[in-house]
Amino acid sequence: MTVAPAKWGCSVTTDMKPSKRPTPTLVRPIRTPSRAAGLVLLSLFALLLGGIQLSVGWNGPTEFWIPAAFTLEFWAWSSTGLLAWWRRPSNGTGALLLFGAVAMFLAGIGNLGLPVLTEVSTISATLILAVTVHLLHAFPSGQLRGRLSVTTVIAGYVVCLILQVPNYLLPPAEARVLLAAQASAGLAVFLVTAALLVDRLRSADPKNLRVLLPLYLYGILAVLIIPFASNVLPLFGADSVAVGAVQLVAMAGIPLAFLVGVLAGGFARTAEADALSTWLSLPGSTRSAVAQALAGALGDDSLRVVYWSEERETFIDSRGAPAESPTAQSPRVRHDVHVESRLAGAIEYDSRMIADPGSVERAGRVLAVALDRERLTAALVASNEALGLSRMRLVEAADRERSRIARDLHDGLQVQFVLLALEAQQIANADTTPFVTARAATALRTRIDQAAAELRHLVHAVLPAALIERGLFAAAEDLVDRLDIPARLEGDIDDRELDQQTAQTAYLVVAEALTNAVKHSGASVVIVSLNSEDEYLTVVIEDDGRGGASVDAGTGLKGLRDRVEAFGGTFVVSSELDKGTRLRVELPCAS
Amino acid sequence: MRVVIGEDEVLLREGLANLLAHDGFDVVAAVGTAVELENEVDAFLPDLVITDIRMPPTHTDEGLLAALRIRHSHPGIAVVVLSQYVQRRYATELLNQLDGGFGYMLKQRIADVRTFTADLRRVQAGGTALDPEVVAVLMSRATKAKGPVTTLTARQLEVLGLMAEGRSNAHIAARLGTSEKAVVQHTSNIYSEFGLPVDADDHRRVLAVIRYLSEAGTPHTDEI
Numbered sequence: 001m002t003v004a005p006a007k008w009g010c011s012v013t014t015d016m017k018p019s020k021r022p023t024p025t026l027v028r029p030i031r032t033p034s035r036a037a038g039l040v041l042l043s044l045f046a047l048l049l050g051g052i053q054l055s056v057g058w059n060g061p062t063e064f065w066i067p068a069a070f071t072l073e074f075w076a077w078s079s080t081g082l083l084a085w086w087r088r089p090s091n092g093t094g095a096l097l098l099f100g101a102v103a104m105f106l107a108g109i110g111n112l113g114l115p116v117l118t119e120v121s122t123i124s125a126t127l128i129l130a131v132t133v134h135l136l137h138a139f140p141s142g143q144l145r146g147r148l149s150v151t152t153v154i155a156g157y158v159v160c161l162i163l164q165v166p167n168y169l170l171p172p173a174e175a176r177v178l179l180a181a182q183a184s185a186g187l188a189v190f191l192v193t194a195a196l197l198v199d200r201l202r203s204a205d206p207k208n209l210r211v212l213l214p215l216y217l218y219g220i221l222a223v224l225i226i227p228f229a230s231n232v233l234p235l236f237g238a239d240s241v242a243v244g245a246v247q248l249v250a251m252a253g254i255p256l257a258f259l260v261g262v263l264a265g266g267f268a269r270t271a272e273a274d275a276l277s278t279w280l281s282l283p284g285s286t287r288s289a290v291a292q293a294l295a296g297a298l299g300d301d302s303l304r305v306v307y308w309s310e311e312r313e314t315f316i317d318s319r320g321a322p323a324e325s326p327t328a329q330s331p332r333v334r335h336d337v338h339v340e341s342r343l344a345g346a347i348e349y350d351s352r353m354i355a356d357p358g359s360v361e362r363a364g365r366v367l368a369v370a371l372d373r374e375r376l377t378a379a380l381v382a383s384n385e386a387l388g389l390s391r392m393r394l395v396e397a398a399d400r401e402r403s404r405i406a407r408d409l410h411d412g413l414q415v416q417f418v419l420l421a422l423e424a425q426q427i428a429n430a431d432t433t434p435f436v437t438a439r440a441a442t443a444l445r446t447r448i449d450q451a452a453a454e455l456r457h458l459v460h461a462v463l464p465a466a467l468i469e470r471g472l473f474a475a476a477e478d479l480v481d482r483l484d485i486p487a488r489l490e491g492d493i494d495d496r497e498l499d500q501q502t503a504q505t506a507y508l509v510v511a512e513a514l515t516n517a518v519k520h521s522g523a524s525v526v527i528v529s530l531n532s533e534d535e536y537l538t539v540v541i542e543d544d545g546r547g548g549a550s551v552d553a554g555t556g557l558k559g560l561r562d563r564v565e566a567f568g569g570t571f572v573v574s575s576e577l578d579k580g581t582r583l584r585v586e587l588p589c590a591s
Numbered sequence: 592m593r594v595v596i597g598e599d600e601v602l603l604r605e606g607l608a609n610l611l612a613h614d615g616f617d618v619v620a621a622v623g624t625a626v627e628l629e630n631e632v633d634a635f636l637p638d639l640v641i642t643d644i645r646m647p648p649t650h651t652d653e654g655l656l657a658a659l660r661i662r663h664s665h666p667g668i669a670v671v672v673l674s675q676y677v678q679r680r681y682a683t684e685l686l687n688q689l690d691g692g693f694g695y696m697l698k699q700r701i702a703d704v705r706t707f708t709a710d711l712r713r714v715q716a717g718g719t720a721l722d723p724e725v726v727a728v729l730m731s732r733a734t735k736a737k738g739p740v741t742t743l744t745a746r747q748l749e750v751l752g753l754m755a756e757g758r759s760n761a762h763i764a765a766r767l768g769t770s771e772k773a774v775v776q777h778t779s780n781i782y783s784e785f786g787l788p789v790d791a792d793d794h795r796r797v798l799a800v801i802r803y804l805s806e807a808g809t810p811h812t813d814e815i
Contacts, residue, residue, distance in 0.1 A: 410675055415600045415603050415698075419606050421699065421702030421703075425703060460676055465675065466676075466680070469652045478679070478680070481728050481808075
């Protein structure tokens with residue numbers, strides 16, 4: 001007989017007959033029956049069990065509605081369990097719900113009037129409570145995490161199974177004390193569970209609260225109502241039938257609530273890998289769509305994807321900004337995603353929401369290429385941002401240099417020109433100066449004055465005094481005042497709200513546009529408007545000239561557009577032929 | 592005439608003080624900030640204050656604001672503000688707030704010593720002195736706005752410009768090489784063209800012309 005290799009596990013071999021010559025090549029693993037087939041078998045089995053219970057109950061000692069209700073309860077638990085298992089195969093919740101179904105079945109068969117079954121039923125009468133506690137602790141991943149959770153759940157089973165023993169081994173009188181102990185221990189388990197859930201809610205990511213909060217609330221209420229309804233409800237005048245009905249309804253609600261909770265994670269009909277593959281083939285998947293798909297498939301809305309930047313040797317987010325790593329204490333975990341052994345990025349998720357790292361790994365493998373594609377985009381965005389920043393630094397450096405030159409000229413050369421001219425004139429005015437020299441000295445003074453005037457215009461072009469002294473509006477007003485064609489300045493801005501760079505950029509825009517209007521447009525009037533609104537300064541320069549201006553036509557507009565865009569502004573020229581020119585610039589005010 | 596100077600550039604401050612002293616002015620204080628300037632003015636109550644517009648600490652327009660404040664608390668003190676660059680806005684502010692007795696000029700005008708000191712004396716006597724460059728801006732604005740200014744003859748425009756600088760009829764006549772009588776004729780034509788009332792006071796008449804020019808500049812163009 002050929003032995004199947006270990007990795008095939010329980011798979012069956014085709015070659016069952018003894019053979020003298022082992023032929024491993026013939027050994028083929030038969031695929032284990034698919035999960036769907038298994039689940040169909042299980043559901044048929046559950047139907048069958050329920051049917052037996054119903055038919056036996058029909059002739060049973062109790063009224064028929066009691067076994068009928070328990071059967072329905074059993075079916076509710078088993079069907080939700082099967083559904084959860086089918087939809088979320090990597091989640092243990094489905095299996096737990098099926099276990100709950102077994103507990104329900106065992107609790108129900110006590111009503112069939114068969115002594116052995118009654119014994120079994122008594123043994124497992126409160127098992128469903130322990131299962132519910134287990135479900136609460138294991139939600140949403142279906143696996144227990146943390147020593148406290150594991151201990152509490154085990155304690156729950158001990159209370160429901162071991163402390164149940166006096167119920168069927170001891171005479172009722174003696175059992176009473178021990179049963180009181182069972183109730184107290186059960187209450188303790190319940191209180192620890194409640195405290196733990198509250199703590200989980202407090203530390204949960206707000207995005208996951210939507211699912212966790214209603215479920216935990218219902219779970220806690222159900223665990224309270226089921227055992228204590230028989231003590232409390234009669235106080236409100238309920239008879240034993242009503243109490244039983246309340247208990248049954250509360251119990252039936254539990255599997256439904258967990259099913260909804262598990263599915264609310266956004267899991268699609270198919271298994272996770274199939275869902276992701278389907279998504280991959282969707283056209284036009286947008287940025288961070290990988291993260292969205294993963295969050296939906298794995299059931300953690302707080303999940304995010306980060307991308308590896310080789311250049312910076314760090315993880316970056318989709319906007320290209322460095323992504324902070326989760327701390328060691330944090331419940332957030334990163335799973336690295338590789339494409340052909342090269343690190344492409346990582347999936348960052350909440351380990352409290354997704355307990356099975358295997359599911360993240362599988363999803364990561366499916367989406368690795370898509371994630372890598374997003375990584376390129378993120379890297380592009382990052383380098384684009386870096387480019388923008390360096391552009392801005394260049395403009396800022398130029399501005400600083402411009403200011404320095406203007407200041408130096410203002411404080412130095414301009415003063416020198418005044419003093420030189422003054423000295424020349426004083427020589428001319430002195431009583432001892434011969435007439436010819438006086439005339440020459442006066443002429444010299446005039447020429448120095450002319451040079452000073454040229455320097456004045458140069459300094460003004462570099463950095464206008466009005467801009468420094470009174471801000472953008474006054475400076476624009478000065479430009480409009482000195483324009484050769486009629487011009488009007490409109491608008492309302494608060495110069496104190498503008499930082500120097502914004503003001504200077506806007507000024508240069510107005511100056512260039514006005515120069516163009518005079519030089520090229522043949523306009524008869526120009527209107528300049530300055531307005532600030534919503535953190536944006538809007539500059540519009542409009543003339544009635546011949547139009548046809550273009551940013552790319554070699555005018556100074558191109559450099560200005562670069563400058564405006566470097567500061568994150570917009571620059572729009574509309575200049576249809578014979579329809580005038582309109583330049584509209586928006587600049588963010590960094591106030 | 593007692594003068595207080597505010598100018599932050601040391602060389603220029605000393606040069607200015609020297610030329611004024613040389614020309615018979617009594618420079619009682621010369622300081623480098625607007626705050627010191629106001630203190631010295633309060634202490635000495637001079638006849639005339641000459642100040643730079645841009646001074647420490649902010650290097651913006653504190654000199655102009657100080658001049659306006661000085662004038663409001665001491666209406667008898669004439670003020671002259673100097674700057675490396677002249678603009679209509681400052682002229683308008685002075686025109687709107689002061690009734691004569693002020694000057695607004697480029698620093699470079701200091702060099703033409705005789706004209707400059709004559710301007711100072713005229714301002715101290717209640718007249719005005721506006722820099723030719725600022726007058727040119729006012730004139731061109733008024734022309735672009737297509738008001739009555741456009742109906743003036745070339746000679747009348749010349750006379751108007753010199754009037755707006757604050758010059759006397761005698762000065763204008765000398766500059767244009769014509770008789771004072773002819774200048775008077777031109778000025779009365781300009782007044783009637785502008786619809787300004789005839790005023791006996793020379794200074795007030797000139798001020799009215801400058802204000803008219805300043806007002807006339809707002810263009811009446813309609814939407815494009």
